[in-house]
Amino acid sequence: MSGLTVCEKILARAAGLGSVMPGDVVEATPDVALSHENTFLIHRAFREMGGVRIANPSSVVIVFDHRAPANTVNSANTQKAVRAITSDLGITQFFDVGAGICHQLLIEQGIAKAGMLVTGSDSHTTTCGAVGAIGIGLGASDMAAIWAKGSIWLKVPESVKVEISGKTPEGVYSKDISLETVSHIGAMGADYCCLEFHGDYISDSTVSERMTLCNMAAETGAKSVVVPQTLLPDPLANYSRTIKIDSSKIGPLVSTPHSVEKVAPVSEFEGTKVDQAFIGSCTNGRLDDLELASAILAGRKVHPGTRLIISPASAEIYAMALDKGIIGTLVSAGAVITSPGCGPCLGAHQGVLADGEVCISASNRNFRGRMGSREASIYLASPATVAASAIEGKIADPRRYIR
Amino acid sequence: MICGKVWKFADDIDTDAIIPGRYLDDYSPLSLAKHVMEGVDPTFASKVSKGDIIVAGRHFGIGSSREQAATALLVAGVEVILAESFARIFYRNAVNKGMLPLICKGGAEAFETGEQIVIDIEKGVAHSAEESGKSVALDKMSPYISKIYSSGGLVKLVISELGKT
Numbered sequence: 001m002s003g004l005t006v007c008e009k010i011l012a013r014a015a016g017l018g019s020v021m022p023g024d025v026v027e028a029t030p031d032v033a034l035s036h037e038n039t040f041l042i043h044r045a046f047r048e049m050g051g052v053r054i055a056n057p058s059s060v061v062i063v064f065d066h067r068a069p070a071n072t073v074n075s076a077n078t079q080k081a082v083r084a085i086t087s088d089l090g091i092t093q094f095f096d097v098g099a100g101i102c103h104q105l106l107i108e109q110g111i112a113k114a115g116m117l118v119t120g121s122d123s124h125t126t127t128c129g130a131v132g133a134i135g136i137g138l139g140a141s142d143m144a145a146i147w148a149k150g151s152i153w154l155k156v157p158e159s160v161k162v163e164i165s166g167k168t169p170e171g172v173y174s175k176d177i178s179l180e181t182v183s184h185i186g187a188m189g190a191d192y193c194c195l196e197f198h199g200d201y202i203s204d205s206t207v208s209e210r211m212t213l214c215n216m217a218a219e220t221g222a223k224s225v226v227v228p229q230t231l232l233p234d235p236l237a238n239y240s241r242t243i244k245i246d247s248s249k250i251g252p253l254v255s256t257p258h259s260v261e262k263v264a265p266v267s268e269f270e271g272t273k274v275d276q277a278f279i280g281s282c283t284n285g286r287l288d289d290l291e292l293a294s295a296i297l298a299g300r301k302v303h304p305g306t307r308l309i310i311s312p313a314s315a316e317i318y319a320m321a322l323d324k325g326i327i328g329t330l331v332s333a334g335a336v337i338t339s340p341g342c343g344p345c346l347g348a349h350q351g352v353l354a355d356g357e358v359c360i361s362a363s364n365r366n367f368r369g370r371m372g373s374r375e376a377s378i379y380l381a382s383p384a385t386v387a388a389s390a391i392e393g394k395i396a397d398p399r400r401y402i403r
Numbered sequence: 404m405i406c407g408k409v410w411k412f413a414d415d416i417d418t419d420a421i422i423p424g425r426y427l428d429d430y431s432p433l434s435l436a437k438h439v440m441e442g443v444d445p446t447f448a449s450k451v452s453k454g455d456i457i458v459a460g461r462h463f464g465i466g467s468s469r470e471q472a473a474t475a476l477l478v479a480g481v482e483v484i485l486a487e488s489f490a491r492i493f494y495r496n497a498v499n500k501g502m503l504p505l506i507c508k509g510g511a512e513a514f515e516t517g518e519q520i521v522i523d524i525e526k527g528v529a530h531s532a533e534e535s536g537k538s539v540a541l542d543k544m545s546p547y548i549s550k551i552y553s554s555g556g557l558v559k560l561v562i563s564e565l566g567k568t
Contacts, residue, residue: 050565121468142495144558155547188465191488221491369420
């Protein structure tokens with residue numbers, strides 16, 4: 001006897017099959033086809049394929065978030081061209097500059113739902129696993145094929161069960177759990193797999209916390225990541241392995257330069273001078289993240305030698321944070337608030353790092369050169385650790401500031 | 404048979420190393436090629452020639468979904484990459500662009516930068532052009548991947564698929 005995992009159920013349904021096995025190659029019809037500024041490249045390949053009309057235009061979602069508003073003339077010309085493309089091809093789900101980050105909007109706007117197959121031309125498409133969808137990142141040519149044919153070939157991945165259980169200690173957040181998960185599995189330890197999250201930490205977590213986890217889990221090489229809900233795995237579903245993580249034994253963590261899997265307790269790096277601190281991105285730019293930062297920064301100041309940059313993940317989050325006085329608190333503390341979008345995470349604008357600088361960031365990647373100079377160093381941590389570090393001007397344990 | 408000069412790279416060559424994010428506002432393939440591998444070796448773009456082969460360790464192309472990483476290598480002249488393993492999206496992108504990403508256990512230990520190597524896809528081996536040189540086995544490509552590669556990339560495959568219907 002056997003059964004299907006969530007990923008197998010979703011891929012079987014999207015391929016019009018009764019059942020699938022890991023290793024099967026299926027032609028699947030995605031419910032969502034997400035892209036950002038790279039729509040320009042997708043359209044180019046789509047035209048080369050002879051595409052005239054999009055096979056399934058209601059599945060297409062386009063968001064300007066990577067360089068929004070445009071940072072260079074090239075970016076501006078790209079965005080101008082993509083605006084014309086959306087209008088010519090009848091794409092109605094188009095979010096222009098300032099709306100927010102694509103992965104945030106898919107969930108916030110109710111586009112991604114449990115049981116859906118979401119494809120995106122961005123590696124962090126895994127984020128929508130937080131609401132029970134299977135999100136798979138692809139390149140521009142694959143997305144062009146989806147535009148042209150309405151379907152794409154996908155290999156059914158093995159599913160790995162990840163059980164996270166235990167009450168988290170104070171000062172420990174979903175980012176810390178995520179870093180522990182990446183470190184435990186390794187930077188490519190889940191290559192070609194789908195991670196399925198279980199355990200009482202997961203069942204007690206909020207959508208925002210699950211988004212952080214499903215987002216960061218892309219750094220294990222996972223093809224997709226899912227928190228089962230509505231559509232559940234069969235009791236006898238097959239997992240290639242089970243990984244158990246005790247979330248009660250985790251303290252505040254940092255991922256150290258230049259690899260996400262190099263994770264250590266924050267205590268080992270306390271005192272490292274910080275030039276820039278960043279809170280934002282599809283990993284940690286949500287209301288709970290900004291609220292946590294403002295609770296820590298209230299009545300305090302960012303250290304004179306340090307810049308704190310905060311990018312709300314969407315316009316809706318920005319408006320709610322304004323309403324609640326969070327933005328005011330952050331600005332009074334000396335933070336720079338950018339427009340909603342990816343911000344400095346990908347090193348294009350809004351806080352590019354100089355040679356030799358150190359950044360502590362609540363984003364998801366610390367590859368050499370990711371946020372600017374290849375001579376810069378990036379540490380990844382929770383928004384609480386980033387806020388505490390911004391106050392001290394050096395990497396700091398957030399537990400001193402939790403009230 | 405494919406012959407070419409080796410450029411060897413380490414494990415974990417990520418997409419930001421292959422083509423840094425700050426250059427991605429320019430969609431001209433030639434502009435991208437000028438910065439290829441800049442994150443690991445800023446002089447690489449000026450040294451690489453058409454037909455050269457990259458030999459790398461584990462996890463080549465780890466990170467972002469940017470297809471420009473494959474495009475930049477291809478336009479710079481690299482059509483074949485031998486690595487211990489590839490990141491999933493980079494592997495798809497490379498095949499889709501008509502490149503040949505070959506999984507090859509032990510390739511990074513067997514070959515050195517500057518060496519001429521010969522790749523025989525049918526026999527599934529890569530060996531040094533020197534008679535006394537080393538030889539390593541290549542993993543077999545899956546049938547679907549072979550189909551995309553032999554079509555000349557995904558664009559051409561989709562053209563033929565759509566033409567049939």
